[in-house]
Structure formats: C-alpha cells, structure tokens
Amino acid sequence: MRDPYSIFARHVLGLDPLDPLAAAPGVATRGSLVHDVFAEFAGRHPTDLPPDAAERLLNLAVNAFGDIEAEYPNLYAEWWPRYERMASAYLDWEAQRRPGLTRVYPEVSGRWVIPMGRETFTLRARADRIELRPDGTACIVDYKTGTPPSGKMIFSGFSPQLTLEAAMLMHGAFADLPAVKTTPDLLYVHASGGRKPFVPIPVKPPRGEERGVEAIVAEHAARLRGLVARFMTGEAAYTARPYPQYASKYGAYDHLARVLEWSLAGDESGE
Structure with missing residues (x-):
C-alpha cells in the first residue's frame, strides 16, 4: 500500500526513484x-x-530468462528451478480452469473515470488476468511471487488492489471487456516456485467478518471516492507513513519526507 506522500512525490511533483547503479x-x-x-x-x-502447451510455455520461458542465464548465471541457477516447478503446476491449473472459461485476457489495462462534482478522477490499473465465463461472470487473477495479502488486510482496506479492479470491471473500465453485472471472483495465486510452487488463494472474508466480497468491493469503491474528495478539497494531507505497521522498512521517498528525523524525535513524552 502506498502512503499519500509517495503518491504526492511521484504524481504531483513528478519525481521517480532512480534505479541503483550496477545492481x-x-x-x-x-x-x-x-x-x-x-x-x-x-x-x-x-x-x-x-x-503441445508444455513445449510452447518452455520456449517462452527460455527466451524470457535468456539474459539472466547469460549475464547472471548464479541467479539463473536459483531462479530457473523455481520457475520449472511453478510452470508444471501452472499448466495443471490452466487445464483445470479452461473448460469453464470462454476467454482469458492477460495484462489488460483499465481506466475508470469517476465523476467528482465539477471534476473527475481517473483510476488506472493493469490486471494480471481477467477470466470471462459463459454465464457472463468473471474472475480477476493476480500472480504474486511474494506473499499475497491476507483476507484481513484486504477487508480492512490496506490492500484494495483486486477489490478496486473488480469495481472497475463492473463499470466497464477495462479495454475490450464488457461490464459484468455481478461482482467478480477474486483470486491471488502465490507463484513462489518453492515447496508449494503455485497456490491459488481465493479472496474470502476472514474469520469473524460478516461482510462478503460483494459488499467489500462496493465499500472500497465508495471509500476511494470519499478519499479522493478529501484530497481535492484539501481536507486530507499527503502524509508519510500514516499506518507505520503496514509500511515497508525503507521507502523510496523517505528522505524527502524526512522520515528518519521525525521518527527519531518521538513524541512530547519522550517515547
């Protein structure tokens, strides 16, 4: 989850982090x-x-990993076995899913123009994969090579990626895809290549949560509108690390926000 200050630095000030040298x-x-x-x-x-799906997938992977094999053989020796494990599981998963689908749309871009009084706000996204079914329903899939967010993180609003993509799909915001009438299924796939190389994880309410996915998609869309309105009126500030427990250890814009200085200062009680 991005903090407001990083959004301000990148999209208002136009400052992009520099890539490390020779990394x-x-x-x-x-x-x-x-x-x-x-x-x-x-x-x-x-x-x-x-x-010949396995052969075709292999050829694509060999080409994709070619530069790593040539320039970073040590990394290739680690990454390629991981990929092979997940590729085998991926093909099994594809074979199970395809009979229930009409079409798969990979890496599809979306643009949702949201009216905000006299102005508009445009939400953009790029979905890893959107699946359409014969009955008009859909599923949005996101591959995570790292750890996917938990149901608690999603439902509390700290990881709204898929829920907002669902709202976009329901508003016809994805290129060449029709608007769906019912809330899409949401699916993370943990593609780690480890002991469990390719694990589908459907988004569902955490224990004790009474709201379903349909309700949380609508809620996140409404909360987005409210948040954008507060920024537009100046009511909300572009603060750095509003929720420190969910922030990464080092942010790309922490030095501009002087995070180290004010975090060392503590509060007035000296804590």
Missing part, C-alpha cells in the same frame, strides 16, 4: 519474468490450450 536483478525482476511468461502464453492461447 544485480532482484526479486522484482524475477516476478516480472514470471508475469511476462504467463501473460504471453495466455495471450497466445486465450481460449483453448494447445496440445
């Missing part, structure tokens, strides 16, 4: 490679799987 590829690069391979495969075969 080796990290987990973000590995995640991008996995996303690219699965997206390319689904894009080439959006309806039925080909009989």
Whole structure:
C-alpha cells in the first residue's frame, strides 16, 4: 500500500526513484519474468490450450530468462528451478480452469473515470488476468511471487488492489471487456516456485467478518471516492507513513519526507 506522500512525490511533483547503479536483478525482476511468461502464453492461447502447451510455455520461458542465464548465471541457477516447478503446476491449473472459461485476457489495462462534482478522477490499473465465463461472470487473477495479502488486510482496506479492479470491471473500465453485472471472483495465486510452487488463494472474508466480497468491493469503491474528495478539497494531507505497521522498512521517498528525523524525535513524552 502506498502512503499519500509517495503518491504526492511521484504524481504531483513528478519525481521517480532512480534505479541503483550496477545492481544485480532482484526479486522484482524475477516476478516480472514470471508475469511476462504467463501473460504471453495466455495471450497466445486465450481460449483453448494447445496440445503441445508444455513445449510452447518452455520456449517462452527460455527466451524470457535468456539474459539472466547469460549475464547472471548464479541467479539463473536459483531462479530457473523455481520457475520449472511453478510452470508444471501452472499448466495443471490452466487445464483445470479452461473448460469453464470462454476467454482469458492477460495484462489488460483499465481506466475508470469517476465523476467528482465539477471534476473527475481517473483510476488506472493493469490486471494480471481477467477470466470471462459463459454465464457472463468473471474472475480477476493476480500472480504474486511474494506473499499475497491476507483476507484481513484486504477487508480492512490496506490492500484494495483486486477489490478496486473488480469495481472497475463492473463499470466497464477495462479495454475490450464488457461490464459484468455481478461482482467478480477474486483470486491471488502465490507463484513462489518453492515447496508449494503455485497456490491459488481465493479472496474470502476472514474469520469473524460478516461482510462478503460483494459488499467489500462496493465499500472500497465508495471509500476511494470519499478519499479522493478529501484530497481535492484539501481536507486530507499527503502524509508519510500514516499506518507505520503496514509500511515497508525503507521507502523510496523517505528522505524527502524526512522520515528518519521525525521518527527519531518521538513524541512530547519522550517515547
């Protein structure tokens, strides 16, 4: 979850973080490679799987990982076995899902223009995968090579990615996709390549939660409108780390927000 100050720094001030000099590829690069391979495969075969699906997927992966193999053999020795484990599970998962789908849309961009009185606010997103079914229902899928958010995080509003993408799909905000009438199913897939290499995790209410996914999608869309309105009127400030327990240890804009200075100062009680 981004803090308001990082949004202000990047989208208002136009400041993008610089990439580290001479840094080796990290987990973000590995995640991008996995996303690219699965997206390319689904894009080439959006309806039925080909009989030689395993061979075609392998060829895409070999090309995608080629630069890592050539330039960072130590990383390749770690990443490729992980990929092979998840690729096998991915194909089994695809084979199970495809009979119930009419079409798969990978890496699809969305743009939802939300009226805000005399002005508008545009919410943009890029969904890893949207699945349409013959009955007009849909499922939004997000691959996570890292740990997916918990149901508690999602329902409390600290991880609204899929819920807001669901609202966008219901408003016809994704290119070339029709608006769906019912709330889409939401699915995270933990694609780690580890002992459990490819684990689908449906979004569902945490224990003790009375609201369902349909209610939380509507609630998050309404809360977004309210938050945007408060920023537009100046009622809300672009604060850094409003919820420290959910912030990353080091933020790209922490030095601009002088986080270290005010976090060391503590409060007036000296704590």
